[in-house]
Amino acid sequence: MSTPTPSSAGESPADVPMVRAEAVHKSFGHVDVLKGIDLEVGRREVMCIIGPSGSGKSTFLRCINHLEKINAGRLWVDGHLVGYREKGDKLHELRDREVAAQRRDIGMVFQRFNLFPHMTALENVCEAPVKVKGTRKDAAHTRGKELLDRVGLADRMHNYPNQLSGGQQQRVAIARALAMDPKLMLFDEPTSALDPELVGEVLDVMRGLAADGMTMVVVTHEMGFAREVGDTLVFMDDGVIVESGNPREVLADPQHTRTKAFLSKVL
């Protein structure tokens, strides 16, 4: 709560975009994964990022909550620089505790769910509110049950992750992220590890979130979801944004040859 951030500690004005990236570069050793990403995600916007594997879309998502450090450029979430503090013309790295404080407001859902296997579904959901926010246990349990009910798993709350199907695990993971009351949700290919018949139940939950006005950045291969739910579609290839715009228009009438080539293979 009392994070020492340079700008005002209160709510940012509504005209500041939720995510703003300027010339974001990222390399692993000699491999340049992101070669200058510029984009803005507005409040309540759902942005879907598509592209071939290795195009850098997951890496970009992980930069947004500082799981990866960017090498150049600037990245803001809700008006605050991610992972750094700007003093004069110099950037100072944030301490671990300050980075953790920034991440509290950003929910993330992983391709492989990453539920804590030694905890039940309810314990998974309640862990961070109790340990990070200091929420009282009974209050966290009440809220955790609500959230599990919202993702349709009220009856499975005492099950361990390995007693749940992939789709159920991913829904618990979404509830776990929501328990921290994030202002932004990041989805890293949330349905790629699921059996085809289980994809729908996860997309339904995400659709509900979007309808409730959650700001979402979704890396996905689900073109149907992108078309139906997304406000913006971004096509990335080889570390750059090739094309972006209204999902229906981009999917129906891609302007760029690389977008056309990619869509012709996946649609």
Place this chain on the structure above:
Amino acid sequence: MAAQTTTRSAPPEQIRAVPVRHPGRWIAAAVIAVLVAMFLNMLVTNPVFQWHFMIDNMFTPPVLRGVRTTLIMTVLAMVIGVLIGIVLAILRLSPNPILSGAAWVYVWFFRAIPRYVLLFFVGNLGALYPSYALGLPWGPQLMHALGLSGDLQFLHLNGNQIFAGFTAGLIGLALSEGAYMAEIVRAGIQAVDPGQSEASAALGMSRGATMRRIVLPQAMRVIIPPTGNEVIAMLKDTSLLIAVPVTTELYFQLHAIGARTFQVIPLAIATILWYVALSSVLMIGQYFVERRFSRGFGTRETRAQRAARRALEVGGTH
């Protein structure tokens, strides 16, 4: 599908084939039976064994006190060793190169020294300095330079007391064990999917909370089985305390009786029997601890095991 279910409705006749014969097994069994018989015959006919003498001397009060000392030493050395190991493993995985380097040097050094030699050395540290004190570094020199009285030392210990007997043995065994446990704990921590720490970090949990709440509980499943082996190895290594020496310990006592009475073989056998008995008790304990921890983690295997057990229970009630 429907056609298949109808054909399956009549179960096929059970196969009753002639089993393959295994003459090799019968020959092996016969050879081993003869060897066992020869061995038992030797135990009974050779008078050097002195079975009555052995049994009379195996349960004397000094020996039983030795058993108690050995067990206490095993438990204390393991507890301290595990704590040292956890600290070292976390240091070893630290991004700080000084800390990880120091942990590496510790493990390298203490794994390189034979326990017997280390115990001998610790047992003679009293000769290095007769007294040891805890306090500010160079405290006496500092106070002297400032012209003040006092030496800024808080705790004074007699080197010949702490580096002798039980304490010296405990220090030596725990320091050595810490090095081995550090590697076991590190392997356990590294066996946890890095996605777990990422998920925890993404929720805003600190490094410390992630380690305590998420990583270490999952690492336990990997850490427990080799730690059980370490406990049994530690029990046996308490016999090395004769290098300190620790006179109240089991092997020292049995060895002393053997040397005093010139009945070396009976007491050597008594020693073997005592260690086999104590190790067996620990192995039984290890079995239950391992079962408990793998159940707590709810792995797929245990789930399958549970299902299998239920199926058996259902079958048993018929």
